[in-house]
Amino acid sequence: MKTEIDYELRPVGFIQSPLTERKNAPRQGSENAPAAWIELLPEFADALLGMDIGAEVWVLTWLHQGRRDTLQVYPRGDRANLLTGVFFTRSPDRPNPIGLHRTTVVELNGTRIKLANIEAINGTPVIDIKPVLSAEKNGR
Amino acid sequence: MKTEIDYELRPVGFIQSPLTERKNAPRQGSENAPAAWIELLPEFADALLGMDIGAEVWVLTWLHQGRRDTLQVYPRGDRANLLTGVFFTRSPDRPNPIGLHRTTVVELNGTRIKLANIEAINGTPVIDIKPVLSAEKNGR
Numbered sequence: 326m327k328t329e330i331d332y333e334l335r336p337v338g339f340i341q342s343p344l345t346e347r348k349n350a351p352r353q354g355s356e357n358a359p360a361a362w363i364e365l366l367p368e369f370a371d372a373l374l375g376m377d378i379g380a381e382v383w384v385l386t387w388l389h390q391g392r393r394d395t396l397q398v399y400p401r402g403d404r405a406n407l408l409t410g411v412f413f414t415r416s417p418d419r420p421n422p423i424g425l426h427r428t429t430v431v432e433l434n435g436t437r438i439k440l441a442n443i444e445a446i447n448g449t450p451v452i453d454i455k456p457v458l459s460a461e462k463n464g465r
Numbered sequence: 466m467k468t469e470i471d472y473e474l475r476p477v478g479f480i481q482s483p484l485t486e487r488k489n490a491p492r493q494g495s496e497n498a499p500a501a502w503i504e505l506l507p508e509f510a511d512a513l514l515g516m517d518i519g520a521e522v523w524v525l526t527w528l529h530q531g532r533r534d535t536l537q538v539y540p541r542g543d544r545a546n547l548l549t550g551v552f553f554t555r556s557p558d559r560p561n562p563i564g565l566h567r568t569t570v571v572e573l574n575g576t577r578i579k580l581a582n583i584e585a586i587n588g589t590p591v592i593d594i595k596p597v598l599s600a601e602k603n604g605r
Contacts, residue, residue: 373552374537375547413515421593423593427601452561
């Protein structure tokens with residue numbers, strides 16, 4: 326008997342950022358994105374054990390304003406670029422609008438985690454945090 | 466009126482791999498993981514436009530055998546390691562069991578995408594594919 330797979334995400338926290346509108350957000354975290362906080366839901370606090378300041382992390386967000394029926398885009402919204410499948414772009418419009426952000430932990434305060442820079446807008450759900458592996462730090 | 470956020474993932478494809486059991490899978494793709502295919506669902510084929518052989522990609526999977534109530538683990542299952550919050554490990558046991566795999570496209574055949582190496586087991590749902598950004602290739 327095959328077990329049904331549960332595909333429901335649970336938000337583990339939310340982004341608190343001065344960015345409030347998608348149209349004003351930088352395209353990538355490295356493009357002058359501001360510092361911001363993750364406000365973790367209290368029930369996930371134990372999952373931070375061992376995290377420290379200076380840690381390089383992947384933050385995975387749920388880009389809830391993304392259009393899930395978009396399969397092709399002009400990268401960076403520029404029609405001078407070739408039309409490209411969303412699996413070969415970082416567009417927030419994609420079947421599962423997951424944002425992948427590499428950043429650094431700069432402050433920890435209970436369930437609040439300050440990130441050096443992230444381009445996600447205020448209120449964006451956070452779905453996972455992972456350490457950057459050394460192979461990834463070295464560009465594999 | 467606040468819009469309700471839809472947190473339901475849609476699988477976009479599935480991994481076809483010689484790895485069939487989690488206990489035999491390598492911990493990371495760089496640790497002798499085998500080549501494997503993504504079999505994309507046909508309705509997402511258009512999202513591959515522009516992808517080519519040699520492309521470095523992030524593959525995001527849904528590690529459907531992960532335990533979602535686990536918040537702390539001994540990294541690599543070794544009790545000689547310090548107990549660590551899952552947000553500071555790459556354990557498949559975590560609130561949202563998303564796998565993040567960096568690999569290279571080595572063959573493309575319609576909706577089938579061959580990956581150089583991936584540690585996900587056969588049948589694992591694929592939830593997203595993204596290009597590796599040049600900042601990420603250079604270790605940021």
